[in-house]
Ligand SMILES: Cc1cc2nc3c(=O)[nH]c(=O)nc-3n(C[C@H](O)[C@H](O)[C@H](O)COP(=O)(O)OP(=O)(O)OC[C@H]3O[C@@H](n4cnc5c(N)ncnc54)[C@H](O)[C@@H]3O)c2cc1C
Ligand code: SF4
């Protein structure tokens with residue numbers, strides 16, 4: 033049984049947004065209660081899987097080199113998501129300036145430049161040990177600040193009177209309880225792990241999508257907010273979807289299953305035919321393109337084929353590739369027609385134009401349909417290697433709309449007076465499409481902190 | 494060393510880690526696996542010994558059990574590490590001593606004390622005796638020194654053979670010059686226990702509570718051991734070249750060094766035991782813990798018996814305390830190649846290879 037049912041600020045969620053909101057509200061003197069659907073073992077939300085976060089900074093420090101002005105941050109964001117809320121984007125960029133200092137003040141350890149093997153990034157700072165380590169630290173800080181945290185406690189619905197949320201219905205230890213608070217902050221992420229909801233957005237193909245993050249992102253409160261009149265932003269049929277190793281788990285495979293080596297090989301469908309230009313986009317984000325392509329492929333399945341020298345150039349993978357001494361033997365391993373695969377590989381090899389022998393990245397095979405416009409190296413040195421591919425979703429570009437004070441907006445009415453949202457549940461306000469590395473955590477941390485402060489202020493603190 | 498479930502499990506975990514790299518700030522293991530696709534058996538035992546078992550990466554791991562990937566890198570590496578101690582032991586049959594290591598440590602200790610008792614002069618064992626040369630009236634000096642030196646020589650030779658076998662298996666490609674260049678860095682990493690502490694955060698004894706105490710206790714213990722060795726060396730010098738005979742006065746150098754060393758060893762080893770008990774043992778290979786505890790207890794026994802001897806050396810207890818202390822010291826010497834003590838040279842070898850590879854990596858980067 034829950035000892036106390038009333039608090040100044042009720043924070044719903046257990047990831048970065050919730051922790052930042054709870055800590056910020058508590059530091060303003062509010063009496064905070066935090067509830068998370070996940071049990072203790074799985075606390076931390078999808079932030080467990082995050083590594084780095086985007087920050088504007090005016091000068092180099094121990095964690096980021098060079099400078100990245102807030103205006104440049106906002107401009108980058110406007111480039112990938114021109115239809116985002118520009119005012120919120122500016123707020124995000126501006127407040128990201130102080131994010132590393134704020135996190136460090138909460139004891140979060142960041143990776144010093146030059147330590148480890150991560151390439152330095154001018155635009156993002158890295159959590160030392162990754163998101164789980166950082167979240168564990170924030171949990172320790174929250175506890176030190178005296179914030180009670182209920183795990184295994186799901187927010188299921190809200191009760192409203194006019195523009196106010198009067199109670200949140202919560203499933204806790206097998207019973208439904210109502211929690212009342214002066215302010216409520218929804219930090220409970222998106223709905224990308226809710227298969228039925230995904231099917232509404234993506235059709236039957238949704239069944240073949242691996243959920244890269246945790247299974248607790250069911251969007252139950254999101255649905256309740258929408259039913260209570262919250263305005264939505266973005267599109268539930270759009271998401272950040274990447275190519276992942278099909279041998280990974282259906283849920284919670286995290287970052288290790290993504291395959292970054294597609295440009296080095298060819299990708300074939302169930303009929304052993306190529307269907308897209310593997311060299312078309314060799315930027316680090318290329319694997320995000322492949323999500324959509326796989327979603328459109330028959331059976332949402334395809335296979336990446338490499339040879340020995342291509343594999344040597346590839347980044348490490350979570351699972352060892354399937355390997356065979358001949359293309360035919362490889363085809364058998366992956367259930368493809370050997371003769372068809374051999375033909376595809378031979379045609380590809382024959383079409384390669386080795387432009388500059390010293391710059392293999394410029395080799396092309398343009399006579400093919402589809403062509404391969406870069407990195408067209410022959411697939412000829414055994415052993416040959418294959419990775420089965422599947423689309424994996426990181427998040428959907430969908431959530432509730434908020435105003436500049438992070439209050440949830442309502443249809444044809446002023447925003448909720450005491451209901452705030454932060455993190456992935458409202459990310460589509462600034463990111464209705466596309467992605468920039470490290471944006472997820474920054475959205476959660478910056479807006480979480482702002483929402484926490486705003487909610488405490490609203491509660492009279 | 495042979496492939497088995499433990500090495501396969503370690504390889505599986507390492508593969509996931511190299512695709513993840515979230516922990517690359519923590520220790521030398523992660524930079525050493527960056528970009529790797531395949532792991533030879535030698536690679537796995539090298540990496541297992543490079544790991545300092547700080548357990549930081551376990552708590553940081555989003556794939557730790559009950560996750561389907563069930564990554565428990567510290568445990569997987571600890572299993573391989575203990576396999577490598579056994580697998581590279583020379584002569585090979587000595588490797589079996591690692592299977593029931595706590596029992597072996599206890600048995601060898603008991604036998605050593607017994608052996609010293611047997612060579613001691615029964616007449617002096619229970620009677621008070623003091624003044625110059627009192628110790629040697631209990632155990633004759635030739636036996637004491639000869640026994641200790643013989644034990645040490647035997648142990649060090651055996652240990653050296655094992656470490657050489659390990660080094661041959663893991664040695665990096667590189668010139669002698671590259672090896673020498675990397676030596677200072679490797680020594681510094683070993684002596685400072687740079688990687689015993691999950692980056693700067695401290696050891697992951699428990700979730701949310703990283704702590705630097707383990708490194709501190711280890712430093713105290715090793716410092717204490719070194720001082721005690723120094724005490725013995727100074728004593729030998731006094732005896733051989735100055736003709737002064739033990740026991741030395743309370744305010745002499747050997748007694749001072751020995752007393753401080755003993756206290757540090759006591760503090761360090763008990764601290765380590767405390768940390769071990771307090772720690773969450775999920776990331777440990779629990780089957781290796783009894784051997785660890787046994788060795789720590791033996792070190793405590795060495796320090797405590799030495800201090801007790803100092804305190805009661807002019808009473809009737811001196812004879813028995815001396816035999817006990819000599820027996821335990823002898824046991825420590827003999828157990829060098831067949832106890833947790835082997836972790837020191839093995840880890841140093843691994844750190845050395847890591848330092849060489851870091852240099853090679855560095856120069857590669859500079860070139861392009
Ligand atoms: C594999 C992967 C890698 C990523 N890598 C990065 C990265 O490197 N950098 C980056 O910036 N972003 C990254 N992201 C995105 C980033 O993780 C998220 O954008 C960010 O962590 C979202 O934080 P959040 O607090 O809003 O949501 P989450 O961290 O997802 O937290 C949501 C929380 O709400 C809880 N919850 C859900 N429903 C309810 C309910 N009804 N009642 C109570 N609690 C509920 C959940 O248990 C969870 O604790 C990654 C995402 C994934 C999946
Ligand atoms: S221990 Fe876990 S979090 Fe750390 S690198 Fe390995 S897989 Fe990644």
Ligand code: SF4
Pocket residue numbers: 516519520521522543544545546547548549550551566567688691
């Ligand atoms: S336990 Fe510590 S030393 Fe061992 S691999 Fe993990 S982080 Fe490195």
